[in-house]
Amino acid sequence: MVQPERKWYSGMLTQEDWWAVWLGVGFFFLSLLNIAGIDLVGWITYPTKWVFNVPEGGKGAISHAFYALGKKYSLTAKDFYKGLGWWSIIWTYVIFTIATCIGAASMKWNVRKFFTGWTIIFFLTIATWFIGHHAFFAANKINMGKYGLNFALSLGGGGSFILALIVGLIIGNFFKGFAEFLSEAAKPEWYIKTAIVTLGVKLGYLPIKLAGMSQKLGKAATGLTFDLFIAGAVATIVAYMVFWPGVYIISRRIFKLPRKTAAVLGSGISICGVSAAVATGGAVRAKPVVSIMVSALVVIWAVIELVILPGFFTHVWPGTKDPLVAGAALGMSVKTDGADAAAGELMDELMRNKIEADTNGAVKWPSGIITSSAVMTKVWIDMFIGIWAFVLAMVWVYSIDRRPGETVPVSEVWHRFPKFVIGYFFTWLFLLALYFGPGQAGAPEAMPFLKSVKAGAVPIEKGMRKLFFMLTFMSLGIITDFKKLREAQFGKMVWVYFVALFLFIIPVALVIAYLFHHGMQIPNIAGYVK
């Protein structure tokens, strides 16, 4: 029987990257039915800040701690969604369970094991989302009085993220049997790639949202997203040119690692973690065990960065003076998509709360822009991996390890291309087309149309995005076993990683991010929101 050749469409129903696209774009299309007056996404649940005892005239009743987003944003089914309350959690669970189980079945996972693990992870996530939104964690000095508090940690939604990560890490490091049981459903990369597709909805929706406040703000938002797009690309190219040679030299000259190991480690530390390590291992025809070991290191160090960097960048430097520098630096420093986007989202919450508190409410930033700056650089890095691996393969195959008759197929670039990026750009550009087209760039006469788009977009870019970010934090913790760092066979690779990352990559990332993102302003919406 002749083995069929791998085609360009191979994997469309069996790979997580593609299933991130199907989930994200699928629900996005569902949301667009709002333009025709049909609201099929308003059931998506979302938490609010709460307290046990609501003060006189205050807010934060537990009965309202979860609500269906359609209660606030639906134009055609507001009353129905208003009645859901906490039941919106069940709606969200049932519908996303159906969608993810279809994906799991298509990817030939153990669906029963996935369903059980998913159910546990989902409700653990909801529980931490709830606890993290207690006003003590989530409120800041501007609004804590409404909840009857004299002090609050000002973490915004970040408290929930941190709690989800902590719970996941406890499971992953102290209840390993349970972690193994959940592993079929603990898929941080799938969840974050789906969330990144919905982040594309966020970026595309941003001009529409701000146009609802003022047409000028809408145009400013469009300009900013394009600036992020270009600056992210340029910063990435510079990063590749500087990071990879630097880490390769550190690995070879200082730590005396073999050429192939240095190449794989170089890519894993300097470019994009696991996918770059695997791509480079393949490009230089290393034995798979090299990429596997580097990948294990990458995943663990990425979680360590996720814990340290958002707080450091927020409170030490560059802080709220240059939030997009911080975001872009994260994108170049944190080496998995999951940890980077999660770190960006956490930092987004921390910085927005900080600036609001520091300015006594005079400055408020829309959510998601800082996250986008972290993700944008990462997306560019991801897109270039295939090209980088192709270049490395050609160097290795045609020069360093020349074997007669071997050629490098160009199709390698496509097979390594991060397909979820297609969903990210598709949703973003689709909404931009709606904004500039029938939305008439936010002209007053187009507002009814833009409001119908908003009714669908918000449950996706706010509810679905945040939920999948939460699932990412929880899953990241579950799969991260810090004990792996002590395992003997890593040897000096652990120290190469530490030295290269903290003494070279992160400082240089901050410099590159500063060069290309310094001075970029986030629109202030304080005058337009309560």
Next chain:
Amino acid sequence: MKQIVLKISHDGKDWVVENSLVSMSSPTLEEIDAGIGALLREKGFIGKGEKARVRMEFDSSGIPQWIRQYSHHYFDRIVDIQG
């Protein structure tokens, strides 16, 4: 030129190339490339002296499940051989 597609994997010790009718393993890719032509001729896939393009596609199931969510593709390599 004749096109032949084989799966390639690594069992921890050797590279293994195979399809449903042929199988070959060796510690290095050089040895694989040196021997695959003779094996394919012996099994009747190509004639003596006939040229063929062998596409070796890495078997993704050999990538651990936990890594596949980050990257599902290792490498495909193309080698021109003579029977």
